[in-house]
Amino acid sequence: MKKFFRLFFDRSFLIFLCVGAFNTVLSLGITYLLYNLFYANHFNITDCRWASSSIAYAICSVSAYILNRRFTFTHKGPILQSILRFALVISVCYVIANVATKPLTEFLLDLLRLNTVVSDKVVGYIAILVAQVIFTALNYLGQRFFAFKKEPDTKTAE
Secondary structure (H helix, E strand, O other), X not given: OHHHHHHXXXXXXXXXXXXXXXXXXXHHHHHHHHHHHHHHOOOOHHHHHHHHHHHHHHHHHHHHHHHHHHHHOOOOOOHHHHHHXXXXXXXXXXXXXXXXXXXXXXXXXXXXXXXXXXXXXXXXXXXXXXXXXXXXXHHHHHHHHHHOOOOOOOOOOO
């Protein structure tokens, strides 16, 4: 059991959380700002959420790649390969988090019997926050075990 926890919760996890906290604050700030701009211009609520979050994620992914490659995972592998893997992880996590979010948020609000007292705009705010949590968890796993995975040492003892 200890080995299982060490596999996921080590130094890289703590650094990832710090980098993630910075990127989350930046991403949420950009997302909420754009969400309000788009909502004020009478876009569809789902369109507002997708457009604002995709722009924010694209901007924040650049800093996340640099910080996670350099500091979190200290990855020394080929840059192009890690960029492509990173982009794939970000894309998959983004789609999963944002497709699952609205139904999950509505389900939770129904469960808590808050669905009738919460406006569509507030549901959008909550959905953005829930998506961020889902995205962060999936993103850590994808970056750690795929995008920046440690390659086995190919040196042989002489």
